[in-house]
Amino acid sequence: MYGRRRLTRIELAVYGFIVATLLVVFASCVLEYMEMAEKAAMETTVLNVSTAINLRYASAMVAGQEIATAEWMAANPFALAHAFPPNYRGTLGEQDPASLDRPAWLFDTLRAELVYLPRLHSHLGDGDVDELRFRLGHHPSGFGFVLAPTSPYEWSPAGV
Numbered sequence: 001m002y003g004r005r006r007l008t009r010i011e012l013a014v015y016g017f018i019v020a021t022l023l024v025v026f027a028s029c030v031l032e033y034m035e036m037a038e039k040a041a042m043e044t045t046v047l048n049v050s051t052a053i054n055l056r057y058a059s060a061m062v063a064g065q066e067i068a069t070a071e072w073m074a075a076n077p078f079a080l081a082h083a084f085p086p087n088y089r090g091t092l093g094e095q096d097p098a099s100l101d102r103p104a105w106l107f108d109t110l111r112a113e114l115v116y117l118p119r120l121h122s123h124l125g126d127g128d129v130d131e132l133r134f135r136l137g138h139h140p141s142g143f144g145f146v147l148a149p150t151s152p153y154e155w156s157p158a159g160v
Contacts, residue, residue: 035120052081054144
């Protein structure tokens with residue numbers, strides 16, 4: 001064919017460098033979006049569990065049942081909501097967090113807290129935070145419950 005020639009080694013090296021650079025940039029963007037998706041899934045789980053607990057609480061109040069709020073505050077929120085996420089791994093005492101596949105939800109029976117172990121946590125806090133904890137508490141409005149983080153956290157990928 002007219003005008004076709006083999007690429008020189010320098011041309012191959014330049015093209016290889018360009019492709020490798022594009023792959024690295026693409027991979028870092030994909031990881032950031034995966035981390036944002038994991039954060040959204042975690043926050044949705046917390047919101048859904050809080051909503052399910054409040055619906056159960058409201059239906060018990062309408063039915064005239066006596067609710068021991070202290071017992072509810074010490075109980076597993078997933079058990080109260082009758083909804084366990086697919087990545088729920090049981091109680092913290094039974095499992096070693098380092099040996100679990102992430103992401104994972106655990107219930108710490110000693111502290112009465114839900115523990116979330118994220119898979120991607122490079123933008124969580126200052127980098128050394130590898131778990132989030134939530135405790136069931138009274139809703140600020142005075143009626144119902146809310147799952148609130150035990151310590152404030154900031155989880156925002158750099159691109160957002």
